[in-house]
Amino acid sequence: MKCVIEGKNVKVFGRAVQALSRVGDELWLDPTVKGLALRSVSSAQSAYACFIFSPLFFQQYSLGGAPKQSSETVKCKLLLKSLLPLFRCLTSIERNVECCQISVSASSDWVVFQFFCRHGITKTHNLRFQEKEALQAEFASRLCRNVLKAPARLLGDVVMHFPLFQEEITLSTTPLRFSLRNYEDSSESQVKMMYTEMSLHPDEFEHFQVDVDSKITFCLKELKGFLSFTESHCLPVSVHFDSAGKPVCFSVEDLLFEATVVLATLTDPESTDSIQPAGTQVHATSRCVDVAALHVKTHRADEESASVNASPASSVICALLFKAVSSEQDDGVCAATPPVLAGDTDDEEMMEELCPRSPSP
Amino acid sequence: MPLSTQCQDDDKKYVLVASLDNARNLSNILKAITFKDHAIFTATSNGLQVTVEYCKTLQASAFIQTEIFQEFTIKEDLVAFQINLTVLLDCLNIFGGSPVAGTSTALQMCYKGYGYPLTLYLEEGGVVTVCKIKTQEPEELIDFDFCSTNVINQVILQSESLKEAFSELDMTSEVLTITMSPSRPYFRLSTFGNSGNAHYDYSKDSDMMEMFRCTKTQTNRYKMSLLKPSTKALALSCKVSVRTDNRGFLSLQYLIRNDDGQHSYVDFFCCPDEEGEEE
Numbered sequence: 001m002k003c004v005i006e007g008k009n010v011k012v013f014g015r016a017v018q019a020l021s022r023v024g025d026e027l028w029l030d031p032t033v034k035g036l037a038l039r040s041v042s043s044a045q046s047a048y049a050c051f052i053f054s055p056l057f058f059q060q061y062s063l064g065g066a067p068k069q070s071s072e073t074v075k076c077k078l079l080l081k082s083l084l085p086l087f088r089c090l091t092s093i094e095r096n097v098e099c100c101q102i103s104v105s106a107s108s109d110w111v112v113f114q115f116f117c118r119h120g121i122t123k124t125h126n127l128r129f130q131e132k133e134a135l136q137a138e139f140a141s142r143l144c145r146n147v148l149k150a151p152a153r154l155l156g157d158v159v160m161h162f163p164l165f166q167e168e169i170t171l172s173t174t175p176l177r178f179s180l181r182n183y184e185d186s187s188e189s190q191v192k193m194m195y196t197e198m199s200l201h202p203d204e205f206e207h208f209q210v211d212v213d214s215k216i217t218f219c220l221k222e223l224k225g226f227l228s229f230t231e232s233h234c235l236p237v238s239v240h241f242d243s244a245g246k247p248v249c250f251s252v253e254d255l256l257f258e259a260t261v262v263l264a265t266l267t268d269p270e271s272t273d274s275i276q277p278a279g280t281q282v283h284a285t286s287r288c289v290d291v292a293a294l295h296v297k298t299h300r301a302d303e304e305s306a307s308v309n310a311s312p313a314s315s316v317i318c319a320l321l322f323k324a325v326s327s328e329q330d331d332g333v334c335a336a337t338p339p340v341l342a343g344d345t346d347d348e349e350m351m352e353e354l355c356p357r358s359p360s361p
Numbered sequence: 362m363p364l365s366t367q368c369q370d371d372d373k374k375y376v377l378v379a380s381l382d383n384a385r386n387l388s389n390i391l392k393a394i395t396f397k398d399h400a401i402f403t404a405t406s407n408g409l410q411v412t413v414e415y416c417k418t419l420q421a422s423a424f425i426q427t428e429i430f431q432e433f434t435i436k437e438d439l440v441a442f443q444i445n446l447t448v449l450l451d452c453l454n455i456f457g458g459s460p461v462a463g464t465s466t467a468l469q470m471c472y473k474g475y476g477y478p479l480t481l482y483l484e485e486g487g488v489v490t491v492c493k494i495k496t497q498e499p500e501e502l503i504d505f506d507f508c509s510t511n512v513i514n515q516v517i518l519q520s521e522s523l524k525e526a527f528s529e530l531d532m533t534s535e536v537l538t539i540t541m542s543p544s545r546p547y548f549r550l551s552t553f554g555n556s557g558n559a560h561y562d563y564s565k566d567s568d569m570m571e572m573f574r575c576t577k578t579q580t581n582r583y584k585m586s587l588l589k590p591s592t593k594a595l596a597l598s599c600k601v602s603v604r605t606d607n608r609g610f611l612s613l614q615y616l617i618r619n620d621d622g623q624h625s626y627v628d629f630f631c632c633p634d635e636e637g638e639e640e
Contacts, residue, residue: 079556081556082555082556082557085529085531089529092525096525110557119522119567119568119569120563120564120566120567120568120569120570121522121526121561121562121563121564121567121569122546122560122561122562122564123526123529123559123560123561123562124559124560124562125557125558125559125560126557126558126559127556127557128556128557
């Protein structure tokens with residue numbers, strides 16, 4: 001595979017790498033006919049992000065080798081800590097880099113990132129990769145009963161009011177109201193907490209469809225990384241979600257790329273009132289990381305497979321159907337395609353009975 | 362404000378008296394070589410040289426010429442002593458490290474000779490501080506025997522382009538190799554770290570390249586830990602000259618311009634890394 005990114009698009013690519021680095025430690029690089037996909041999943045498998053750059057984004061984009069199936073194209077996995085330093089200083093990239101060439105060849109172990117800079121300077125980075133089938137999660141966004149579309153800066157402006165250390169936030173929606181509030185673990189002292197809540201009127205959104213009142217809690221860190229990316233492009237953000245326990249998906253799209261982040265949400269079998277102070281919580285710690293929500297894995301069953309929990313039920317907790325690169329139309333396991341899987345949504349009832357792990361201490 | 366009045370009475374006793382209206386013209390340069398506590402001060406009629414050595418493989422010297430000083434009087438051909446550089450810098454910055462616009466610290470250094478401390482008179486805003494720093498027997502400096510006749514390759518670059526490269530260098534790499542060649546890649550810095558390797562190539566036609574004189578292709582390895590201290594000097598400099606000789610020894614010479622537009626130099630000499638010399 002060989003592609004060339006010119007000028008200002010290098011910065012866009014760099015921002016995508018930075019957003020992915022806030023989700024997981026590894027980056028899956030998947031060059032396909034539809035474009036170059038960059039994906040990452042958090043170690044707890046509670047967040048998944050995917051950026052797909054269409055061939056139009058590149059000055060030159062070729063999959064190399066014979067124009068056959070993608071079986072000739074190398075799909076690989078890189079460590080984000082090796083890749084991130086190349087794109088750490090975006091202002092310097094903007095100032096100096098004229099174009100960036102990325103190439104992967106099946107015959108070597110290297111992904112080569114070559115930056116052609118002003119003043120006749122060339123920077124070449126050869127990064128070792130692990131050959132790996134594409135990572136993919138599937139998310140049934142059409143099955144989500146609530147869909148919002150927020151104008152470009154709205155979500156970023158709201159989220160910036162939460163303290164930097166705030167880990168999780170709760171999004172509550174009714175047909176008449178949207179609010180975001182910081183989430184506190186009831187086991188922690190409530191005296192020292194600072195509560196922040198932001199409410200918005202549906203009119204602030206470009207599209208506001210709330211068919212079911214919902215209250216979902218998810219991690220803020222991965223979302224922030226994603227929002228930094230979207231803000232710089234002034235793109236409206238679509239949000240697909242349903243009730244607590246089902247994943248929430250934030251996405252943007254443009255002619256040149258699409259970006260998505262899917263986050264697991266806490267399941268909350270209790271009624272959705274304000275935070276229960278007493279120990280009626282199902283789990284002792286309510287961190288998102290304890291919820292093995294997303295079923296994301298790579299094609300070949302190997303050490304990467306999402307058997308985070310031994311329990312078979314939890315392996316189908318969240319059905320994710322996301323039409324990314326795959327052209328397959330059905331949900332559930334697709335035989336030929338790499339990705340993963342998702343259980344199908346017949347298991348919804350199972351989800352409700354399910355107690356996410358972490359028995360109370 | 363010159364402090365010449367301070368030393369008047371003892372004038373005859375001092376073998377070295379040097380004054381600066383702005384002590385920063387000295388302290389800034391010394392910062393570029395403070396990777397070790399002790400330094401050797403050598404003064405001649407040409408000016409002041411301050412040298413720091415590390416493990417007999419790295420030597421850094423700062424040169425402050427006579428012209429930079431408002432007063433420079435030396436009564437012997439050569440005056441040399443060893444002194445704690447960290448302490449000296451602390452004294453030079455005694456009125457605070459960060460410069461306030463419009464004010465500067467004036468300095469007068471006086472030395473009576475062997476066995477005597479180095480006396481510093483520092484003045485700012487009418488307040489005078491006197492510092493006396495112990496001196497020691499100067500250790501013998503290694504002669505790297507780097508002479509221009511043995512130089513095989515030389516380039517002079519504008520520091521700006523190198524600053525960025527050095528700030529991005531993969532620190533997990535134990536060595537930095539420098540390739541200089543009359544043909545591609547002309548001038549290349551390479552690292553070999555945990556995640557892979559990286560190469561920074563500077564074309565000979567680059568507008569950052571002020572001089573390019575390479576006669577033979579050479580690739581030499583240097584320990585990253587030895588080159589890291591030079592980044593301070595690089596940060597202060599506007600130009601850098603990179604030379605390698607027939608033994609693979611590296612000479613980095615940094616041109617530093619002070620607030621008054623005068624030039625001082627910092628030289629680094631570094632031995633190549635002998636281990637595993639295959640390319």
